[in-house]
Amino acid sequence: MQGKPRFGMVAGEASGDLLGSLVLDAMRARWPELSAQGIGGPLMEARGFQSWWPSHKLAVSGYAEVFRHLREIMGIRNALRDRLLADRPDVFIGVDAPDFNLGLEIDLRAGGIKTVHFVAPSVWAWRASRVEKLKRACDHVLCIFPFEPELLARHGIASTYVGHPLASVIPLDADKAAARTALGLPARGEVIALLPGSRASEIEALAPRFLQAARHLLESRPNAWFVLPAVPALQKRIAEIARSVGPRQHLNIIGGQSHAALAACDVALVASGTATLEAALFQRPMVISYRTHWLTYLMMKPRHLQPWVGLPNILCRDFVVPELLQSNAKPRRLAGAIADWLDAPERMRSVQEKFRDLHVQLRRDTATLAIDAIQQVLAR
Numbered sequence: 001m002q003g004k005p006r007f008g009m010v011a012g013e014a015s016g017d018l019l020g021s022l023v024l025d026a027m028r029a030r031w032p033e034l035s036a037q038g039i040g041g042p043l044m045e046a047r048g049f050q051s052w053w054p055s056h057k058l059a060v061s062g063y064a065e066v067f068r069h070l071r072e073i074m075g076i077r078n079a080l081r082d083r084l085l086a087d088r089p090d091v092f093i094g095v096d097a098p099d100f101n102l103g104l105e106i107d108l109r110a111g112g113i114k115t116v117h118f119v120a121p122s123v124w125a126w127r128a129s130r131v132e133k134l135k136r137a138c139d140h141v142l143c144i145f146p147f148e149p150e151l152l153a154r155h156g157i158a159s160t161y162v163g164h165p166l167a168s169v170i171p172l173d174a175d176k177a178a179a180r181t182a183l184g185l186p187a188r189g190e191v192i193a194l195l196p197g198s199r200a201s202e203i204e205a206l207a208p209r210f211l212q213a214a215r216h217l218l219e220s221r222p223n224a225w226f227v228l229p230a231v232p233a234l235q236k237r238i239a240e241i242a243r244s245v246g247p248r249q250h251l252n253i254i255g256g257q258s259h260a261a262l263a264a265c266d267v268a269l270v271a272s273g274t275a276t277l278e279a280a281l282f283q284r285p286m287v288i289s290y291r292t293h294w295l296t297y298l299m300m301k302p303r304h305l306q307p308w309v310g311l312p313n314i315l316c317r318d319f320v321v322p323e324l325l326q327s328n329a330k331p332r333r334l335a336g337a338i339a340d341w342l343d344a345p346e347r348m349r350s351v352q353e354k355f356r357d358l359h360v361q362l363r364r365d366t367a368t369l370a371i372d373a374i375q376q377v378l379a380r
Contacts, residue, residue: 268285
C-alpha cells in the first residue's frame with residue numbers, strides 16, 4: 001500500500017481544481033505509482049487524476065442556486081459514496097467544497113475509510129455549528145490559515161497548518177511589465193483587472209455590473225485599460241455581455257490567465273472568494289463585490305460571525321479594501337471605488353505593504369507539510 005496508495009478525491013470548481021492539482025503534484029513525487037479517482041477538473045486530470053464526474057458539476061453557490069441543482073448534486077454524491085465504499089481507497093481527500101464533501105466524508109469515515117479535508121471550512125467566519133460536522137467527518141484537517149489549528153484543537157479536531165499553496169505559487173514580486181507585454185496591454189497607464197467569478201451564476205449576476213463599471217471609468221479615464229480573465233467555458237457568454245453593456249474599447253477578454261491579469265493590473269475589481277486572496281498575494285489594491293439571490297443573502301446574513309466578507313479583510317482584521325455587496329454593488333459605485341484607489345497612490349502603497357506581509361506569513365512548504373500529514377493518516 002505504501003508504494004501504490006489509492007486516493008479518492010473531490011475538488012469543486014476552479015479554485016478546488018487548482019488546490020487539488022498542487023496536492024497531486026506533491027503526492028506523485030512521493031508515490032509515483034499512486035492512483036487517484038473521484039471528482040476533479042482539467043488541472044487535476046492533466047496530472048493523471050481520473051474524473052468520474054467533472055468538477056464544474058459542483059460549481060454552484062448560494063442556497064437558492066443550490067436548491068435548483070440539488071437533485072443532481074445529491075445523486076452524484078450518493079453514487080460517488082457507493083462507488084468509493086465498494087472500491088475502497090486508502091485515504092479520501094476532500095478539497096474544499098465543504099457542503100458536498102463533509103457529508104460524503106462522514107459516510108466514508110463511518111464505513112472505515114480514512115478521511116482528510118484540505119482547507120478548513122470557515123467556521124470562524126460563519127456557520128460555527130459546522131465544526132461538529134467537521135469533527136465527525138475528518139481524521140485530519142489541512143489548514144491554510146495560521147490561526148485555524150488552535151481553534152480546531154479546542155473541539156478535538158486534529159489538524160496541521162500547511163500555509164496557503166497559492167502563496168508559494170504566486171511570486172513575491174510579480175513582473176508587471178512582462179505580464180502586460182504577454183497580454184498585449186500598454187506598458188504605461190492604468191490597467192484594471194475585472195474578475196467576476198468562475199461560476200455561471202456569478203457571471204450572470206456580476207459581469208454586467210463589472211463591465212458597466214468599466215464603461216463608467218473609461219468616460220473619466222479614457223486611457224484606462226481593462227483585462228477580464230474568463231473561465232473558457234464561460235468566455236463566449238462574457239463576450240456577449242461585454243458587447244451589450246461593456247466598454248467599446250480598451251477591453252481584453254482572455255481565456256483563463258487570471259494570475260497574468262492580476263500581475264499586469266494596478267487595481268482589481270473582484271468577486272468575493274478565493275480570487276480576492278490571489279489579488280492580495282499579488283499585492284494589488286482591490287474592490288471586493290458580490291451579489292447573490294436575495295433569499296440566499298437573507299439566509300446567510302444572520303449566520304455571519306464577522307463584519308468582513310472578503311478574505312483579505314478577514315485576515316487583516318480590518319476593512320483594508322472596500323466591500324460593495326448586494327444593493328451596494330452598483331456600477332457607478334464600483335467605478336468610484338476603483339477611481340478612489342487610482343487617485344490615492346499613498347493609500348495604494350500602504351495596502352500593498354500589508355499584503356506583502358500577509359504573503360510572507362502564508363508562504364510555507366505547503367506541499368511537503370500536506371503530504372507529511374496525509375502520510376501519517378495513511379500509516380495509521
